[in-house]
Amino acid sequence: MKQIITKNFLLIILALAVVFAFAMKATVFQQKSNVASPAEPAPVQFAAYWFAGKAELSSYRLEQAQYGVLNPGEAVLIFVTEDFRTDKQVKSETADSRDKAIPVLKTNMIRKFATGIYDYSLFTSVFTPIHNPAFPNTLKVSTSGQEWCGHSYIQLNYQNNGYQVAGKSYFEKEVNEAYSVAKTWLEDELWNRIRLDPDKLPVGEIQLIPGTMAARLRHKQLEPLLAQTKLDTYKGVLYPGKFLKAYRIQYPTDDRTLMIVFEGQFPHKIVGWEETYKSKDNVLTSRAVLKTTLQSDYWNHNAPADSTLRKALLSGR
Template sequence: MKKVPFATLLLGTLAITACQLNGSNDQGRLAASASFRDYWYQGQAELSRYSLQQVQYGAANPGEAVLIFVTEDFRTDTQVKLESDERDQATSVLKLNALRRFVTGIYDYSLYSSVFTPVDTDQFEHSLKVTFSAQDWCGQTYTQLNLRDNGYQVLGHSYFEKNAEEDYTTEEAWLEDELWTRLRINPDQLPLGEVPMIPSAAAARLAGQKLEPQPAVGTLSAYEGKAFSGKNLRQYALKYPQAQRELRLVFESTFPYAIVGWEETYPSRGKVLTTRATRTETLRSDYWTHNAPTDTTLRQKLGVGRY
């Protein structure tokens, strides 16, 4: 038998384990419904690509968004992906990696957020962690929220003077960023009526706002608009009266509650405009194993990079 160099074996192992996401921890999995377990614990992620018109600088700018949903085992103490045998320190989370790329004139933006929401929502009322980074031709920002005993610890680093270094704690409240994952777990658990809400890290960055709870109003209803197509669609709307901003998530009414698109309406340079993202493709894949040049065919299938 031909020997394989140790370095080759090591690199191959790292390539597989770096993103191998299985969500195998019993805590959380047992709390989920049978349909949830059958869909989300099969060793695959759900990848969806959206055509995007993103409002910035008083105009709707062309781009694309990608939502990557997948389950994984997550340490509740250090709030990182479990890579050891200490399963008593972990719970199963539904993770969302959300990417938005859009062009503003000569230069472009890249927004990337990750949300870690425990599947066992009875034990964990809110998401444990959110990370967010933004890159454009002016500079970069990074923000992280961790749920601690006394609320959400917010750490931030930015090229911009206004929020160059941030380190503070805000009270525990609903996160706009976690609405996406909670919707996929059970949309009937989404907050309704008047509720304190911490805006999404992306929205706060684009508006130059501090991440702290704001008064908001949530509603859940049948979708009756014409911007998105599908059967028996529902809509979750979240309004921020003080900020004059509204988010609308449109999704399929039956499990797995796929998100067909979303809209955000808010003021930008004296105009009230609407961001819109419309789903174009969805596929399920163990994408972390498809990292060879020949696997670019999957990118073509998903349609990314064509805006």
């Protein structure tokens, strides 16, 4: 018994933390959704899914707007929990830093698509504390972009009751960015919020900092914008799954909309999204549709023989 407890000490502590948070009804600074959804899972079920030592990997068929046309590509969403230092805002990797870390849910979103002869690769990471009243805000977002003209990087860190933005880029207007934005909701964190508890998504008229991927593709500086948000039942037939919900975001002053479609029942898997805005002279809708999902400790599968797992993920079979 002692060996079992020692071996699974971190999992036990994390499970107890989640149980405590649910018992205290811990919330973040948001408006309560008035849309009914299936009952949330018991804390033990939540812990069993998210603290089992595996990540959730999902692949999507992608059509991405750029240069006034829709370009075919692929997208991958990775959700995984990890210990995250609140002081340096990086992953805790040593025993000495454990007391400075809290459990977070991390999103990794990867989009790859080709534009004519050359390709784009975009990567966003988002780190959101899990039901932690002491740290209710998403702590960090980082996005990198690579294409044949050059590459760029932008990062937001939660500091001094707001977000500090730092950016570097090949492009002249973004070459060296350093500015602050007021604390408010981040579009990039909403993917994590869906997975943690969609009933706590903000609905109605809110201030929202647009997604870093969209900002980089459109060469826009980050700033809070007025957004109209709505959570309701998805009534279309394009996306796979049952009891689907749709979270819709509209930016009236930016002529951009985003819809994230997800399963209404735990674990609220994201089955696709649509993003509409003007690209050159055309108003286009980028779209991603789920192909397949698997759970894996992917960091332990980096040998050539493990390429079969990658093939299974990306092929959708």
